[in-house]
Amino acid sequence: VVCAAGNFGDGKAGTPEISYPAYYPECLAVGAVELNTRAASFSNSNDQIDVVAPGVKTYSTYLENKYVELSGTSMATPHIAGAVALIYSRYYLRFKKHPTPEYIKEYLHYQAIDLGQIGFDYLYGYGLFSFNIDGGKAIRLIMGSPKYQVNGKDYYLQKEPFWHNNSACASIEEISDLLSCDSNSLPADGSLNNGNDGLEIWN
Incomplete structure (x- = not known):
C-alpha cells in the first residue's frame, strides 16, 4: 500500500x-x-x-x-x-x-x-x-575508449563505439543498458550540441 x-x-x-x-x-x-x-x-x-x-x-x-x-x-x-x-x-x-x-x-x-x-x-x-539507471544522472561517453561513466562510475562496452560528427555509434546490443536513461549524453569534450543530443536507432 x-x-x-x-x-x-x-x-x-x-x-x-x-x-x-x-x-x-x-x-x-x-x-x-x-x-x-x-x-x-x-x-x-x-x-x-x-x-x-x-x-x-x-x-x-x-x-x-x-x-x-x-x-x-x-x-x-x-x-x-x-x-x-x-x-x-x-x-x-x-x-x-x-x-x-x-x-x-x-x-x-x-x-x-x-x-x-x-x-x-x-x-x-x-x-x-527515478526510473533512470543509477538515479538518472549524466552519462559520459569516453572518446577513443569502450569506457563510459554513469554518476562517475566506470562501465565498459564490449567494443569501442565509432564516432561520426561527434556522435557515438554502436550496435543496439552494446547500448541497451543506456536505453533506460534519458539523461544528457556528453561528448568527450563535455559540450552539448545545442540541446539536440539524443539517441537514434537505425535498422
Missing part, C-alpha cells in the same frame, strides 16, 4: 512526525519535495519514510472541471503509486509472476536518487525515486 507520509512536518530531520497508516512498516511511505528537490517544509520526517516525490505546487485536477496547484504528501504519493503499477506490470510481463511487496520496496529504494544526508535519512528516506 502506497501512503502519504503526512503534512505535519517542520522541515527538520531531528523532530520526527508520525502519521498512520504511512508509519506501518508494511506501507510505502512517500514524503514530498519541491521541484528543486528541497524537502517540503510540511512533509513528515521519521524512520519509516521510503522515498520522496514532487508534492509542492503540483498542477492537478479539481472540482468543477478546474485545474489548480496543490501541495501535500498526497500530491507526491500518486507519482510512486504509478511507478509501483508500472513495476508490477513489467515484472509480470517478464517473469510471468507477480513481484513481492518486499521486492518492490527494495527496487524503489535502490533506484532512488540520494538526497540530504548520505544514505537513508528521516527527511528523504532513500531519496527521490
Whole structure:
C-alpha cells in the first residue's frame, strides 16, 4: 500500500512526525519535495519514510472541471503509486509472476536518487525515486575508449563505439543498458550540441 507520509512536518530531520497508516512498516511511505528537490517544509520526517516525490505546487485536477496547484504528501504519493503499477506490470510481463511487496520496496529504494544526508535519512528516506539507471544522472561517453561513466562510475562496452560528427555509434546490443536513461549524453569534450543530443536507432 502506497501512503502519504503526512503534512505535519517542520522541515527538520531531528523532530520526527508520525502519521498512520504511512508509519506501518508494511506501507510505502512517500514524503514530498519541491521541484528543486528541497524537502517540503510540511512533509513528515521519521524512520519509516521510503522515498520522496514532487508534492509542492503540483498542477492537478479539481472540482468543477478546474485545474489548480496543490501541495501535500498526497500530491507526491500518486507519482510512486504509478511507478509501483508500472513495476508490477513489467515484472509480470517478464517473469510471468507477480513481484513481492518486499521486492518492490527494495527496487524503489535502490533506484532512488540520494538526497540530504548520505544514505537513508528521516527527511528523504532513500531519496527521490527515478526510473533512470543509477538515479538518472549524466552519462559520459569516453572518446577513443569502450569506457563510459554513469554518476562517475566506470562501465565498459564490449567494443569501442565509432564516432561520426561527434556522435557515438554502436550496435543496439552494446547500448541497451543506456536505453533506460534519458539523461544528457556528453561528448568527450563535455559540450552539448545545442540541446539536440539524443539517441537514434537505425535498422
